[in-house]
Amino acid sequence: MPLSDVVTASTEVGRTRSRLAKVAALSGLLHRARGPEEVEIAVAFLSGTPRQGRVGVGWRTLRAATGAPAASATLTAAGVDAALTALAGASGKGSAGVRAELLERLMGAATEAEQRFLVALLTGELRQGALEGVMLEAIATAAEVPSAAVRRAFMLSGGLPATARAALAGGVAALEGFRLELHRPVRPMLASPGSSLQEAVADLAPCAVEYKLDGARIQVHKGGGRVSVYTRTLREITGSVPELVELVAGLPCESVVLDGETLALTDDGRPRPFQETMSRFGSTAEEQVAALLLRPWFFDCLHLDGEDLLDEPLRVRGEKLRAAAGGHLVPGVLAPTAEQAEELTEAALAAGHEGVVVKSLDSAYAAGRRGKAWQKVKPVHTLDLVVLAAEWGHGRRTGYLSNLHLGARDPDGGPPVMVGKTFKGLTDQLLQWQTEEFPAHESHRDDWAVHLKPAVVVEIALDGVQVSTRYPGQVALRFARVVRYRPDKTPAEASTIDEVRALLPR
Known part of the structure; x- marks a missing residue:
């Protein structure tokens, strides 16, 4: 497959906001791929992540290596893939x-x-719009298989290229061959924002109501004599969290996969700031481990002693969870009355947590999906938005990047849709941090602001949204303020424009 074909498809996807047109361009390219290897390479390139991962090449190196372009297209996708393999493998002297x-x-x-x-x-x-959802549809279209089969295989394989290879080479039978595998992380199931506690409990009954902890999502695997720990983005952090490894190794089971949260606590038992918990994920220093111990709270069990549980209802998974990790569960209550749900919510907030999550006891584990079977209820609305730009401050904030331009994710893969601005909630520490950090993600600047490539996600609290013609999304945030930055989330995981619009008054 010529690399120029991949570039053309990428350009077509980037030029349109139509989801159907994106899917057509991508599936058309996959149809033209010659063999499973070309399928994998094309999907990896168009998704923005080569099969080799990051090959350690920065802007300066690329700029130095980029001279006059070739007059005609001769590169193939396979040839570029081989060159990247050689790049990734180059090490040592010379x-x-x-x-x-x-x-x-x-x-x-x-x-x-x-x-x-x-x-x-x-x-x-490479952010031309081939997001996971669009690519999954394109794979299903090209292979002429149900989208649900592709999504489930992706959930278990953890990789788009491998999923595409199976779909186009072997159809549904090959996709059904994917199974949960110990020490290969599963994409986490996500919760949708709930409008109110009362509505969520009524809609999902019979349900469970649990604390919504202000921590970091983790998935732990135990089996074969070892323990692995992963973040919500499936990054392995086993070496940074020895206390979690030791705890999981001691659980009364031979093999298990658990979903949960971890956080550090203050001396009085309240959660430490989210950033402090996240700081542990990149460090193996013994002094930092000793100074900031992490505790896990688990809320789901995906596998126990040889039995996969993804398709079992939550009530069954909950029984297995209590058997495997009974002393380390997220506080919650099963099938609560309205009064019990209110009491649990008040207790969660009093303990310094974010609110509660309401979960249907009949729901299977829909990995990688943000469905209605889990709904998070917080006292204030929060959204995870992409920072599009930051304006230079005035007065006391002169010399600092301050007022943030905020965008919601386009679910069809287009660029983020601007929905508002805010400078509220920015502490002196955050002002200093973003002034130093944002230039690393700069796309361009003018006299007033530094504009960013989609890279930084920030959690925003707001009182609601209102209809507005001021911004492209036709909505505007009301009384928005910064809660924290989310280094654990990518722009592909930010709140969508549909989620923002759903907060409009009915």
Whole structure:
């Protein structure tokens, strides 16, 4: 497959806001792929993540390696994939020169359009709209299989390229061959915002109501004599959390996969700031581990002693959870009355947590999906939005990047949709941090602001939304203020424009 075909499909996807048109462009390209290997490579490139992952090439290196473009297109997708494998494997003495030579040869053989594509791909900035949901639909269309079969296989495989390869090579039978595998993380099930506690409890009855902890999502796997710990983005952090590894290793079972949250507590038992918990995920320093111990609270069990539980209802998974990790469960109540649900919510808030999650006891574990079977209820609305730009401050904030431009995710894969601005909630520490951090994500700047590529997600509290013609989304946030930044989330996990519009007064 010529690389130019991949670049053309990427351009077509980026030019349209139509989900159908995106799916058509992507599925058309997959139809033209010759063999499973080309399918994997094309899906990896169009999703913005090469099969080799990050190959350690930065802007400066790429700029130095990028000379005059080739006059005609000669590169193939497979050839580029092989070059990236060589780049990723170059190490040791003399590797810098080898990597530079490989890059110069690759970029020198690329046309101008291919150079732009490769630079975006290698720097993680390829955001033309081939988001997971769109790509999954394209795979289903190209393979002529049900979307549900593709989504389930993706949930279990954890990778779009492998899912696409199976779908186009073996159809439904190959997709059904994916199973939960110990030490291969499963995409987490997500909760949708609930309008009120009373409505959520009524809609999902019979249900469970649990604390919504202000912690970091974790998934732990135990089996084969070892323990693995993963974040919500499926990044392994086992080496950074020895206290969690020790605790899970001691659970009364041979093999288990648990979903939950972890956080650090103050001396009086209240949750420490989210950023402090997250700081542990990148550190293996013994002194930091000792100073900031993490505790886990589990709320779901996906596997126990050889039995996969994804398709079992929550009531059954809950029984297995209590058997495996009974002393480390998120506080909650089963089938509560309205009064019991209110009491639990008040207790959660009094303990310093965010609110509660209401879960249908009949629901299966829908990994990677934000369905209505789980609904989170908080005392104030919060949204995870993408920072589009930051304006230079005035007065006391002169010299600092301050007022944030906020965007919601386009579920059809287009660029984030602006829904408002805010400078409220920004502490001196956050002002300092974003002034230092934002230039690393800069796309361009003017006299008033630094504009960012979609990279930074911030949690925003708000009193509601209102209809507005001021912003492209036709809605505006009311009394928005910064709660915290979310380094555990990517722009692909930000709140959608549909979620924002759902907060409009009925």
